[in-house]
């Protein structure tokens with residue numbers, strides 16, 4: 489066909505694919521490098537329990553179904569997107585080899601049903617994305633418009649939803665024009681029939697000249713594939729990284745009892761030493777140079793992985809009692825700030841080397857003392873997170889830094905600490921006065 493320049497298209501495709509792979513690999517290795525800036529610790533115990541969680545929570549999206557309608561719509565987008573991308577394999581091979589519908593001859597009649605099934609899934613993706621766009625922008629659900637949801641996080645969500653709708657529209661356009669070209673006996677388009685959904689759009693193109701139909705088919709094909717490759721690059725810079733990172737994040741979830749702090753042994757020893765209940769000679773060396781975390785490097789690699797995986801859905805903030813009672817604390821913001829600071833640190837290390845100090849830190853420049861001290865440590869944020877992210881773990885580590893490295897706790901807390909130290913209770917009464925209330929009762933009787 490005279491409009492068809494297979495070699496040029498093949499070459500263009502090869503170059504675009506190579507650039508995409510190069511950028512994605514570069515970005516993924518940068519993310520990995522950033523995550524590994526965190527402190528190492530082992531979380532590979534109870535592996536069968538962990539795999540079960542991956543199946544239920546990451547793959548099956550169990551926690552999303554706490555809100556069933558949204559859960560169903562999210563599953564439609566996620567499942568649809570994953571399955572439809574199986575078609576990508578054929579599209580990529582077609583692009584590289586200059587073929588068209590490479591798998592059709594091998595799959596025979598099954599090919600028609602497979603593509604029709606993808607088209608039906610695409611319909612559910614378009615519907616779900618449209619509902620999500622309306623929820624965010626028209627109905628303005630509160631948690632998508634709170635303080636930390638500034639321009640970029642809001643645009644980020646919209647970009648992805650709109651891109652998905654455009655990609656699915658291209659899929660239908662591509663298949664409908666393809667059907668017209670098949671009917672006209674073009675040898676490059678194997679006779680696979682009209683697919684279930686795109687077949688409905690065939691009348692839109694059937695009156696057009698063959699050259700125009702061919703042009704539209706090619707444009708739709710290219711926008712579709714370049715869109716998907718562009719999406720792959722964009723995702724690595726966006727909150728949508730969770731489509732990949734949700735799996736390791738869930739696998740390495742905290743399996744300890746809720747509320748059990750990792751550093752209790754160290755803190756108990758410090759308190760015992762301070763109260764004279766333990767001699768220095770009896771103290772265990774935990775190899776700790778500092779208490780808590782001031783910057784991202786002081787957090788663990790799991791905290792940093794969590795930060796990259798956060799979907800910014802705001803469910804944690806919506807159940808946070810501190811946030812709900814008007815305090816500045818938002819667990820979602822804690823995760824977003826951690827990621828932003830980590831990105832900043834990664835860039836800084838790339839430019840100036842590992843030893844460079846920009847004089848900034850996560851606590852102080854991103855997260856304030858007011859936010860950290862507002863946390864009630866109730867664990868609701870970790871409990872509700874659809875992918876088991878644990879914002880409380882970061883908050884507690886920063887609070888440890890404030891209390892133990894900076895001695896920065898408020899005066900009211902300090903008097904409580906002093907009371908615990910002197911009276912073995914948070915109140916300002918001597919332990920010998922504890923039963924005074926009972927004596928009063930006896931007098932009354």
Ligand code: SF4
Pocket residue numbers: 804807808809810811817818819862863864865866867868869870879880883
């Ligand atoms: S643990 Fe802290 S941050 Fe999380 S929900 Fe409770 S008060 Fe909010």
Ligand code: SF4
Pocket residue numbers: 797798799800801802803804805819820823872873874875877878879
């Ligand atoms: S931490 Fe979890 S619940 Fe909170 S915004 Fe991120 S993904 Fe959503």
